[in-house]
Ligand SMILES: O=P(O)(O)OC[C@H]1O[C@H](OP(=O)(O)OP(=O)(O)O)[C@H](O)[C@@H]1O
């Protein structure tokens with residue numbers, strides 16, 4: 608597993624406001640969007656491109672364009688939905704798949720309630736979006752879904768990760784896949800309820816309200 612922690616004062620500043628319990632949904636959503644844009648820059652560093660010849664007003668030159676097949680962006684509902692627009696702003700031609708997953712707060716098992724992914728992901732670059740990597744159960748299940756469909760190039764974009772969850776992801780997929788994880792911060796630990804500490808609380812609730 609390759610881990611990239613965004614080390615940038617703007618990321619740290621925005622994350623601090625995001626963590627603050629006084630930050631209400633409208634500002635929270637805006638900050639998630641801005642943070643994803645900053646993380647997406649790093650997450651797409653290895654996006655596949657191909658040579659592309661163009662004519663400028665002065666001469667012809669060979670640049671690059673995104674290669675086919677187009678990347679697939681997969682927000683993990685609910686909370687990952689808050690990251691979709693920021694990601695597709697940088698990758699406007701990407702396709703979008705959806706995974707709806709909810710952690711059972713008793714067993715901590717990830718339960719899948721929606722799955723809308725292309726059948727064949729062979730050769731596709733896949734970007735999984737989820738703000739929180741806590742125990743790692745949700746991300747491991749999501750990686751399994753895309754790997755079952757043939758994906759071998761997977762990047763997870765998260766805002767916060769717990770060290771415990773990163774170890775779980777490494778142990779579960781490390782042998783099978785060189786997954787790339789891009790995060791704004793690796794926090795201290797999980798608490799007794801498997802919430803990230805210091806964290807930001809329940810990302811889905813803070814984005815969309817308690818349901
Ligand atoms: O690493 P894990 O221990 O699996 O936990 C992380 C998951 O928990 C949160 O989702 P949640 O289950 O709260 O669903 P929601 O997005 O609908 O709020 C979060 O967005 C992750 O998907």
Ligand SMILES: O=c1cc[nH]c(=O)[nH]1
Pocket residue numbers: 739741801802803804806807808809810811
């Ligand atoms: O801290 C956490 C852990 C799981 N899910 C969240 O939204 N927050």
Ligand SMILES: [Mg+2]
Pocket residue numbers: 686809810811812
């Ligand atoms: Mg939630």
